[in-house]
Amino acid sequence: MFSLVFAAAVEAHAAVPPEGPAGLLQKFGVEWQFVIWQFISFAILASVLYQFAIKPIIATVDERNAKIAEGLKNAAATTAKLAQAQQDAAATAKQAQVEAAKFAEEARKTAREFLDAQQKDATARANELIVKAQQAIALEHKKMLEEARLEVARLVVTTTQRVLAKELSDAERARYNAAAARELAEIKD
């Protein structure tokens, strides 16, 4: 029915060509009924497409954009956190280096002091040993001299005994005996 009405309208128009713009449009084959119905079809199509295709697509695209934006925002935050963590790690590493250097220096110092103390001890012990050895040598020397002196004295006495036994005359002996008798007679308690 619609198409019959449409065809009748077309025939009525075709019979008389209009003047002005309308005549221009007709000359080029542009008929306003077709254009209106095309507009209407297009509007229906557009609205259907919009409702069932474009809108969901736009919603999906918006959702993706939101996710992308959120992701980008998170990435920025993560990058910031990473940078912060790197900075913290660098600071910690630096501090650890400083402390390690300090401990190493203290250990070196302690080792030096220990070595010095050990050297001093060893030197003191060595000096002590030297002094003791010198004292022992001096004592030995003194003992040796004393023994030599005694030996010489013994030899002198023995020689004197032998000489006197041979050389003393009876008269000298008698004189000595008389003197000894006088000496012993005067011994008191």
Place this chain on the structure above:
Amino acid sequence: MRASKQTQHFARQLFSLSLAAGQVSAERVEGVLAYLSKHPPRQPLAVLRRYQRLVATQLAKNRALVEHAGPVEDSALRLIEAAFTRKYQRPVAADARPAPALIAGLRIRVGDDLYESSVASQLAALSTPA
């Protein structure tokens, strides 16, 4: 074997009977020996040994053994007798004996006491350390 206390006591009693005026009397010693031969004690050998030691000790107290090197005059011996009699408050007799080892001088022994003034002792004193 050491003599028992009883034996020692008995020997001391016999010794005290052998003295006359503080000196050993030969007669009394003979009398003691005669008694022991007639009445032998329980341990005769031990008694006699102990008795002999006591008598010898007593005799030594009254005797000055004078060892000398070279000649010694009688006057020196008399001087020694007089000096030791005075010193010990008992009669002491000098008994001379030669001892060439002294080289010169005298060595006098009275009982357990020894007195010496000789060249050998003085040289020995020089050779021993202080």
